[in-house]
Amino acid sequence: MEFSGEIPEAVGYLNKLEEIILDMNRFTGPIPSKLFNVSSLRVISMAENDLSGSLPSSLGAMLPNLEELYIGGNRLSGVVLTYISNASRLAHLDFTSNQFTGVIPRSLRDLSLLKILCLANNSFSYESHSGELSFSNSLSNCKYLKVLCAR
Numbered sequence: 001m002e003f004s005g006e007i008p009e010a011v012g013y014l015n016k017l018e019e020i021i022l023d024m025n026r027f028t029g030p031i032p033s034k035l036f037n038v039s040s041l042r043v044i045s046m047a048e049n050d051l052s053g054s055l056p057s058s059l060g061a062m063l064p065n066l067e068e069l070y071i072g073g074n075r076l077s078g079v080v081l082t083y084i085s086n087a088s089r090l091a092h093l094d095f096t097s098n099q100f101t102g103v104i105p106r107s108l109r110d111l112s113l114l115k116i117l118c119l120a121n122n123s124f125s126y127e128s129h130s131g132e133l134s135f136s137n138s139l140s141n142c143k144y145l146k147v148l149c150a151r
Contacts, residue, residue: 002026007046011035019043023070027051031071037062045070047094054078060086072096072118079103085110096149097121104150109138117142118149 004026011020012034020035023045030053031046042065051074059081060066066087072094079102080095090111100122108117117139139145 004028006030007032007035007051009034012037014038016040018065019045021045022049024048029053031055031076039064041066043068043070046074047071048073050074051076055080057081058083060084060090063087064089066090067113068092070094072098074098076100080105082107084108087111089113091144092116094118095122100124106138109141112141113144114139114142115144116147117145118147120149120151124150 002025006029007022007027009032012032015038017038018040019042021043024047027046027049028051031051033056036056036059039062041063044066045068047070054077060083064087067089068091070092073096075098077099080100082105084105085107088110091113092115094116096118097120102125104119104124
């Protein structure tokens with residue numbers, strides 16, 4: 001069974017929610033902003049839908065327990081702000097195949113538990129220092145990083 005339509009804003013009022021897994025449906029519209037205030041969330045997985053809009057500027061600030069964020073395969077856009085590093089327990093981060101732009105935040109270096117980082121198939125730009133991606137130097141603090149997808 002596939003679900004469709006917008007994800008109801010009411011999910012942001014489920015204060016005890018630890019995992020929300022809505023992969024491979026036909027959800028449209030933005031991710032409800034209130035969802036990013038549910039501090040008990042460990043997993044947000046909304047890959048392979050038709051979600052659009054941008055991520056809230058406070059992403060990470062209210063999610064101290066977030067370990068996994070999967071939002072690949074949507075139509076999300078805008079920039080990924082430095083606040084994402086406030087979700088310091090992030091181990092899996094998948095932004096693959098969206099429409100994100102801007103410079104990849106150097107603050108990713110603060111995600112020391114990161115194991116998987118997927119940024120491929122977006123429109124990220126990079127700062128060039130002798131032809132190298134400056135963000136790659138920042139990842140040296142991510143000692144557990146096993147998978148890096150960026151093209």
